[in-house]
Amino acid sequence: MNDRTILISNDDGVNAxxxxxxAAVMRNYGRVCIVAPQEPMSGMxxxxxxxxxxxxxxxxxxxxFSRYSCNGTPADAVKLGIQVVLxxxxxxxxxxxxxxSNASINIxxxxxxxxxxxxxISGVPSIGFSLADYSxxxxxxxxxxxxxxxxxxxxxxxxxxxxxxxxxxPPVAADRIRGVRICxxxxxxxxxxxxxxxxxxxxxxxxxxGAFASIPNGRDTDDWALENNYVSxxxxxxxxxxYPAIELIKKWSWDxx
Amino acid sequence: MNDRTILISNDDGVNAxxxxxxAAVMRNYGRVCIVAPQEPMSGMxxxxxxxxxxxxxxxxxxxxFSRYSCNGTPADAVKLGIQVVLxxxxxxxxxxxxxxSNASINIxxxxxxxxxxxxxISGVPSIGFSLADYSxxxxxxxxxxxxxxxxxxxxxxxxxxxxxxxxxxPPVAADRIRGVRICxxxxxxxxxxxxxxxxxxxxxxxxxxGAFASIPNGRDTDDWALENNYVSxxxxxxxxxxYPAIELIKKWSWDxx
Numbered sequence: 001m002n003d004r005t006i007l008i009s010n011d012d013g014v015n016a017x018x019x020x021x022x023a024a025v026m027r028n029y030g031r032v033c034i035v036a037p038q039e040p041m042s043g044m045x046x047x048x049x050x051x052x053x054x055x056x057x058x059x060x061x062x063x064x065f066s067r068y069s070c071n072g073t074p075a076d077a078v079k080l081g082i083q084v085v086l087x088x089x090x091x092x093x094x095x096x097x098x099x100x101s102n103a104s105i106n107i108x109x110x111x112x113x114x115x116x117x118x119x120x121i122s123g124v125p126s127i128g129f130s131l132a133d134y135s136x137x138x139x140x141x142x143x144x145x146x147x148x149x150x151x152x153x154x155x156x157x158x159x160x161x162x163x164x165x166x167x168x169x170p171p172v173a174a175d176r177i178r179g180v181r182i183c184x185x186x187x188x189x190x191x192x193x194x195x196x197x198x199x200x201x202x203x204x205x206x207x208x209x210g211a212f213a214s215i216p217n218g219r220d221t222d223d224w225a226l227e228n229n230y231v232s233x234x235x236x237x238x239x240x241x242x243y244p245a246i247e248l249i250k251k252w253s254w255d256x257x
Numbered sequence: 258m259n260d261r262t263i264l265i266s267n268d269d270g271v272n273a274x275x276x277x278x279x280a281a282v283m284r285n286y287g288r289v290c291i292v293a294p295q296e297p298m299s300g301m302x303x304x305x306x307x308x309x310x311x312x313x314x315x316x317x318x319x320x321x322f323s324r325y326s327c328n329g330t331p332a333d334a335v336k337l338g339i340q341v342v343l344x345x346x347x348x349x350x351x352x353x354x355x356x357x358s359n360a361s362i363n364i365x366x367x368x369x370x371x372x373x374x375x376x377x378i379s380g381v382p383s384i385g386f387s388l389a390d391y392s393x394x395x396x397x398x399x400x401x402x403x404x405x406x407x408x409x410x411x412x413x414x415x416x417x418x419x420x421x422x423x424x425x426x427p428p429v430a431a432d433r434i435r436g437v438r439i440c441x442x443x444x445x446x447x448x449x450x451x452x453x454x455x456x457x458x459x460x461x462x463x464x465x466x467g468a469f470a471s472i473p474n475g476r477d478t479d480d481w482a483l484e485n486n487y488v489s490x491x492x493x494x495x496x497x498x499x500y501p502a503i504e505l506i507k508k509w510s511w512d513x514x
Contacts, residue, residue: 040308042307046303046365046366047304047366048366048465049465050299050464050465051297053454053462053463053464054451054462054463054464054465055460055461055462055463056461056463075366076465079449079451079465080451080463083449083450083451084451084453084463105378105495107497108303108374108495108497109303109304109305109332117365121362121446121447145513146513149510149511149513152510153506153509153510153511156509157509159502160499160501160502160505162499163499163502165506166497177513179511179512179513180511180513182503182506182507182511183503184496184498184500184503185496185497185498189378190378192336192340193340194311194336194337194340194341196341197310203312204312204313205310205311205312206310206311206312206313206337206341207307207310207311208305208306208307208311208333208336233506234497234498235498235499235502235503235506236497236498236499237497237498237499237502238362238365238497239441239442239497240364240365240423240442240491240493240494240495240496240497241441241442241491241492241493241494242417242419242420242492242493242494243441244417245416245417245420245492245494246439246440246441246492248417249410249422249439249490249492250439252410252413252414253406253409253410253413254406254410254436254437254439255436256402256403256406256434256436256437
């Protein structure tokens with residue numbers, strides 16, 4: 001069982017507390033290799049780096065554990081991890097534990113989940129873990145148990161081809177977590193605004209800011225689960241097709257004159 | 258009809274040839290406002306900028322037309338366009354014309370489509386246009402006709418809530434285009450590798466490189482349409498949930514001991 005190779009990445013940076021919590025749990029399941037951005041990359045979405053060269057730096061190596069940083073995005077880190085560091089597909093990819101929720105629409109902006117989707121693209125079973133608490137010194141003590149439950153399920157059952165898991169853990173003490181719910185992606189969104197300021201030369205600049213607002217959309221969403229102190233597990237894939245719209249749109253006028 | 262406000266963005270930069278072709282067509286349908294990254298942002302995915310302030314620069318303004326650049330990503334540009342420049346929702350958002358395909362898995366990496374999804378999030382009918390030719394001096398002459406066909410359909414019929422369109426145009430002369438096909442997202446992927454080099458100080462660095470390989474997945478995919486000289490139109494949404502997996506995964510062991 002410890003013959004497995006497990007690749008770990010994140011978007012909060014190679015030394016963030018959350019990745020260390022995840023690595024400590026994963027060492028029970030195989031050889032762990034961390035390849036993660038050297039600096040925080042939250043909000044990077046599925047960015048990849050094609051305009052400047054990538055560097056890889058070995059930070060630690062011991063029996064069954066290694067840690068590398070790269071100067072790229074989470075998606076870059078996974079590509080480098082598979083192709084340059086491991087030089088073969090790992091048995092499992094896990095990403096996180098993210099400092100902050102990746103439920104609902106956040107999956108699109110999330111570097112943590114970009115790393116996971118990059119794993120899926122490479123045909124590796126992949127899971128993203130997030131704690132819905134944005135602080136650097138978040139309390140991860142409730143997380144290990146749920147990481148184990150999810151990982152053991154994936155190792156026992158496998159994941160359907162092309163499907164990954166987006167796991168979010170509510171920011172409450174372990175004894176207040178009510179269990180795990182399998183969900184669909186919620187419809188929450190950021191109610192954003194720009195904080196407009198003037199620099200010392202009287203020129204405007206803007207800081208993106210805002211608050212997350214969940215949009216009630218049923219008890220089967222990840223938003224609902226987190227608000228009600230459940231761990232949410234959303235099976236996700238890379239297909240953005242809005243299937244119900246296909247037949248509708250086919251009826252429009254498509255003949256080129 | 259010309260009372261409409263149309264926001265245009267892209268990921269190739271505010272002065273790329275493709276955005277000018279798109280703007281010229283769109284001026285027939287309303288007041289055009291371009292807000293786009295000052296520099297090329299291909300491969301930026303759905304990145305947003307939260308760690309440094311954003312700047313906005315007015316480059317042009319005349320009756321019915323304005324052009325702004327920003328120092329952020331395509332998603333930032335759309336947010337700034339709606340909230341700071343227009344200060345209200347436009348009637349339509351169009352993004353592109355991208356220099357290069359955004360069919361298949363490319364939708365995830367695409368800054369052009371991130372701008373479109375950002376429009377959807379804001380409740381604006383949104384369309385992304387791409388020409389499957391990566392060169393800066395690509396021949397856009399076949400594009401205008403198909404932009405008009407798609408835009409007029411959207412203006413006449415509206416788009417279902419939460420749904421946008423990902424339109425890709427094959428890189429061939431207008432008379433070789435066989436028409437429009439409404440498709441699902443294909444399963445092509447990048448067969449990537451890293452070009453490993455050594456710098457003058459003998460340290461390794463890596464360039465991400467690779468070729469796109471479409472994976473045959475039926476005649477109803479955007480990959481197939483483009484390869485067969487059809488314009489592909491994929492209705493897309495922001496929901497990554499793999500619905501068929503939900504019931505399967507619910508049967509796993511989720512009780513916390």
